[in-house]
């Protein structure tokens with residue numbers, strides 16, 4: 107937002123904000139891995155920020171955080187969710203390119219750029235807004251021993267966007283019909299649905315689990 111307003115902060119200002127945030131995060135006891143410490147991570151964070159600030163080199167984005175409202179599916183499709191999905195594109199538009207910035211411990215796996223669902227969703231939103239498929243770029247700020255910034259340009263085809271739209275529609279339908287599938291990850295520790303999610307676990311009596319082991323179909327069990 108600051109860069110958009112032509113107020114690109116100096117590196118010293120950025121590091122001051124980081125230092126204050128890092129201090130605040132550490133007022134509660136944090137658990138570090140054996141190879142990391144409060145000081146080593148602070149040093150890594152500062153190095154990564156320095157790299158990022160220097161790489162942006164004062165460039166001004168065209169837009170950031172664009173709100174998008176889109177109906178996932180054809181409007182006459184009776185199975186389409188009635189309420190349009192609202193979403194914020196939290197990435198930066200540089201010229202004709204949508205850029206998403208991620209921090210990561212390692213570089214992309216093979217095919218990871220083509221499968222990157224967030225980029226596909228952004229491309230779909232852009233297409234719905236402007237009627238054209240944007241160029242895309244995934245910037246990865248890597249937390250390697252010596253931090254580095256990788257830039258991966260890519261794009262999507264119309265077919266890719268159709269696939270993404272259908273996926274979004276099916277997920278929205280699943281949510282509307284209260285189908286819930288936990289997807290445990292590191293995010294669970296901060297998830298506001300954690301308590302509900304924990305209750306979902308183990309709702310099948312043990313005899314039903316044993317029945318699965320005996321080869322009965324899931325459909326039979328679900329209908330039991």
Ligand code: SF4
Pocket residue numbers: 288289290291293294297298299300303
């Ligand atoms: S706790 Fe939250 S993030 Fe984790 S699986 Fe459940 S809903 Fe998903």
